[in-house]
Amino acid sequence: MQLDSGDGRRPSTNQRLPVNPRRHKVAPEQRKRVATACNSCNVRRVKCSGGTPCGQCSASNRECVYPVPVEKVNVPRAELEELRRRVDLYERALQEAIPDPSRRQELISHASATPEGLSPSPSAFSPTQSFPSEGSNLHHGVPSVKAEPEDEQTPGRLLQDPDGTARYLGETSGATFLDHLKELLGAVLPLTQVEPQQLSREQDGSAFLSSLGKYYTADSRPLIERDSKPISLPSSEDLATLLSKLRHLIQDGNGEWPSGGIYWFGELDVLPTQPASSPSASDADMNEFRYLAFYHAAMANIVRAGTSSKEVLNSPSTPSISEAYFARAAVLVGNPLDVTRCCTIGDVATLCLMAAYLIEMDRRDAAYMHVAAAMHICIMLGVHRGLVDERGKRVFWTVYILDRWLSCLMGRPHIVMDDAIRIQLPADAPSMPPAAGLRAHVELSRISGYVVCNTYRVAPWEASRGGLSRQPDKAIWMLQQWQSTLPPRLQLSPGGLSNDPACCLLHMRYNMLLILAIRPLFLGAVKRSIAKRLVVQAGETSSMHSEHLKLCIAAARRNIRLGRQLATLNISRKSPLHAEQHFSFNATVCLILEDLISDEEVSDEEREARNSDIMFGIELEEDGLGNFGQTSSNSLRHLWALAQRLMNSMAQSQELNNARLAEQRFAPPMMTTPTDYSMPLLQIGEDHALYDELVAWVDDEWPPMYNTGLFSGFTQ
Template sequence: MQQPHEQQQTETPSRASRLPVNPRRHKVAPEQRKRVATACNSCNVRRIKCSGEKPCRQCRSSSRDCVYPTVIEKVAVARNELEDLRRRCEAAERVLQIKVPDAAERRQLLQQELDNTTSSRAGSSSSFTPPQQHRQPVPQPQPQPQPQHAQSWRPDPSGSDAEASPANDGRMLSDLDGNARFLGETSGATFLDCLKEFMSTVFPLAYNRPWLSPTPNNGSTFLASLGRYQTYDSRPVYEDTNVDPLVLPSRRDMSVMLNDLRFFIQDGSGTFPCGGIYWWGDLGSVPVDPNPGSFPAGASRQDVLDKYRHLAFYHTAFAVACQANTTAARMPDPPDLSQVYFARARRLLGNPLDITSWTISDVAVLALMGFYLIEMNRRDAAYMYVSNAMHIAMMHGAHRGWLDERGKRVFWTLYILDRWLSCLMGRPPTISEDAVRLPLPCDAPSLPPAAGLRAHVELARISGHIVCNTYRVAPYDHHPAGAARHVERALQMLETWLSSLPPTLQLTVNGASTDPACCLLHMNYNQLLVLLVRPIFFVAVKKAFAERYVALERHWNIEHHSPRIRACSDAARRNLYLARWLLKLGGSRKLLQAGLHHVFNAAIILMLEELLPQHQPQPQPQPQAPPLSPSAESDDVAFAIGVFDEESKTGSNYARDCATVLKDLRSLIQRLRHAPPGIVPVRVGGPSSTPGLSTPEDVTLGARSTSSTPTTTGPREYHPHHHHHHQHQHHLHQPHQPHQHHQHHQQQPPLQLQQQQQQQPQPQQQQQQQAFAPSPGLHFQVNEGDAIYQELAMWADNTDLQLYSNNYLI
């Protein structure tokens, strides 16, 4: 019981920088504490475990300022003394009001007195610094240190926006030339960097497996690129000021290239039932050869170029067509032919900052140039071109509707590119959603059907909502309820979009369509679904892997989130199925950049899925779900690697780097997947009411228990992956039977599976573990005092993570 005037250290309850104390918490003895008494502000608002250091482990790994709450003195006084002080205060306020009737003057006097009091006590105030704890750093791969120019961008958590400051913010990543660029939360490069951090942490578990034979792609290249992105985004394209922009190919070559381009990226030369998902302009007419001799003798070179400025559109079209037709079997001559065309177009347009020379007709040219730069993997340059085109369009009022149907379609195509690059780079879009007041495309004479473009615009709007509101890149929806509401809202928007598609855009019963534009549109939809639930999926992977090495009193139930996790992996499978279909449908046609992007992300998801527990309920059949091949994910990943290997034969650095990443990641996951669990039977965390904690199914499948109703209230040894390890060993020797075996277990009800596990004799279970576990000399034990154990415990124990740059209760 506290005595009067007893002093106690407490935290300042500031809602701007800290969350309120959980009223359900109870006093814990110091010797039984698993967490520090006072967490820093950053860990507090994220509800994650703080190590108590200055800076703590979380802030140090995320490059955030580690700020602890200030200390105030809490004094306990008698109730009668408190009441007497209140009466005296009220009397003093009444006297002050009588002596100083003016309210503004009273406030000024009070403020001056408060300032004087604060300044006199400034020397006695201090920041609370918890005792330092000696901890070992997380092991990193030694052969490839992180480059000094690589860094992660983090906001100041002590500001007024601390509650919105994310734990997985965008990053300043450097390319191979050392150019640093900001890539936001939705960027694939940012997600890969988070994945590299995860793999670097578990690096010892992956490389202390001498019984696995070495592979050419052992993952070292992937781990060495932490803090970098393996692309050439910042490198300039072909630059030659001596190119002649008035030189055109033969009329036959121009006609062939324009027809090819119209088939690739517009309306399929009139064969696509949906009318295509882009509209660039008139790709059916061949330009007339220029005749500079018709100009007066005194005409300047610039006057001649201005006269034929419209040829910039065709030169850009030739560049895109040349790039789209480039395959290993059909290389252009010269190899940089597309860049020559692009240089001619840029020469005709002139200075991009000279606003006096730009017209509304140049919007289509700049949009097509942005598309070409995307195909050349110059995304930063494309970001600038598309942004410039959008500003020119707004200068001419295109966003308000002062256009005909052709101009309207060009603007909406530009809008789609703007939203695509915003999602690709994790950056705010050029124009806000509320600023666009242009009607959607509609059918018109002499133009292709507008159904495909209209559906693409609506999907781009959903993409903008996911980037801006779900990931908080540039939020414009400030309603309460955090990221969970935005995730559910985005899922509902995607479901509504899919269910409202016209017949020309719906897939057949086999999950495909003879319209390539329709297939690509559905691949975009699947990619947005992957992007939306990928943070939950990745947290599930980290927690499932951590629980193989850390014994928990509370267990995060993956089944609670299985619909979201399954939706992510199913969308990835559908995209790889559609990619196969498109390559088969197009014959010699290759996948363009958007298709390659979807294939790469899908392969990453399917490889990470191998680290999840295999005991998941059988997914409900979907009306348009593609049939899965008997070889399951292994063929899908091999197909994705083959796509990039084939594309790399054209000299594409992007394809070569993507293939290397996939091969390295496959090698790492193979090692982690077959790594035996090294559980240390200690208690981590305590009882929790967080939704999704352990259920009887998980406990029965994960631990050897003789009780018919396992409980999580007492300490126990948890071995969630012994049976999982047994299955994987069986997979290595019998490649066709495991699929049937896996389906058999999926179709069994959980209760029946529990009874089978409980009725199995204990000696037989031990015999199974000994049969598939490696010898003691090859076992990498994870001990409680190890740095890697502490990191795994952090993954397994955190229940409130900062997903989507906002609090999302998992």
């Protein structure tokens, strides 16, 4: 029966009828249907009982999660355009009035203070500055005025080291990302039609999957006991030579690098006054020789740098000379928690060098503790408020950089907030190397803090501003702004290279932060691409975020290129620095996974170049010191083998799917199916849950960054 609209015309079929005024409102507890279904029932298009858990999830032993209510804010378009125009005008006026970016940031920090405290901005760029909104150009951002739903907190993982000790590693940690890859590949590889019976467990990549929930660190191996092997410093002449080599390696290239270096550990060109005999632990007061701790820590670093990976692997159980120097430094510097001893900025420099040594020895947890102690001494001395000279200022900012670096490396919160720091940035000073490199490194480390805390939600500073956006646009914009304001001495050549090793490392960290900001989308793209190729009709596999993915791949390729340049510049060095290995490792992982997210035809030359880049990353890991380098190299080899297995299987699946589609094209009309998806090409057996999960991956254009329960039922 059709109702008349009163003017002789029938109402439009897409227009809802008015609510019946005689209809009584039903109480929520008396309704037969729930207002909102849980996420699982909504994906599977089944009726939800509305309980916690609901009946469907309870019967399937599945986690029952309901969507978070979203409060929407409507802003008139005219008002939005006016806000955008004003922000753009204010940005230009501020940049013209104050060309110095650091001075601009200082004023913004003061202006953004609130009655409850200082602004929670974690980076060199205030959240009140314009940044890209959804769909906007990355170079010309606008402030977001639409309230975003607050993201759920997704924790990192407790991974076991070789000693069986569980250690927390957050989302930015490479070990955590690899663990999620192991889950993903372990879930879908049983569906593959390629049976590598003729390959060994190492060749087919299965050894990579067996390490799920584990990672390698040397923190589980004890250092030699303090003072168990008393050791003296070399003669003044030899010590000067060794310190010069260390300064060239990790600081400023003995004044030859235009950047001035990106770290400042102390005055490595000043020799100490050595005692007549080496101090022993039996001395009543070690404070007299405390200044020597800095030089023992320096010797530990230079001896380690002169040791090759083969020498370490040939004698893994023999304590090295570098460890003996480190133990002596630990004895001389004393217990940093003992506040009865008068701590100085010299102790901070010593702890900084000790942390650098521990990082190179893959003892990141121990380095994390040493950097924390150094930062707390700085706070106790008021260094973070500027109560120090230029040399002490540079030591503080080096501690700051190491703090942000370890925070990013391990996915953990950093020690001190940016708003608590009032010390000026490094500045050029007589008899000191240029401050440009260190200054730029500090600014980049601030952005690193933003990426860790906001993109990966270690400490959601912006939650009060309407929730965190899962898009990486703001982080990308901040990084691009940093790069565009670099002084000429820190810029790369048109070919993307530099003859300054410190400048190469600086840009490698920039590329690494781009990868980290985009990596959640990258993992989501891998999932969707695998699901589309395995269980649904052949079609377009590109993602709505393809521009972000291309940016990530381009950053990975740049890091491999810069890694090759560093290997050429430091040809006399026996093993690469830990930072070089880390940047190259993550770049290689992206290049290995590139085939899984793209269906574009690749020429033989391009594929050969990509394979060459991957092999370089693998070989660079092999050159790393100790078992860590060998473990990382094996992980890359096994991941590459698994990716190739999966690609071969998906290629076969697509061929079968194309044949099926060709048959359906000539089938009678009544034999066709109305569903948008074809039946699964692979034999899944009676377990339809995995098929539903794969279909959900295809539907999910914004997957959770790392859903720890996603594969819990399919990886046993």
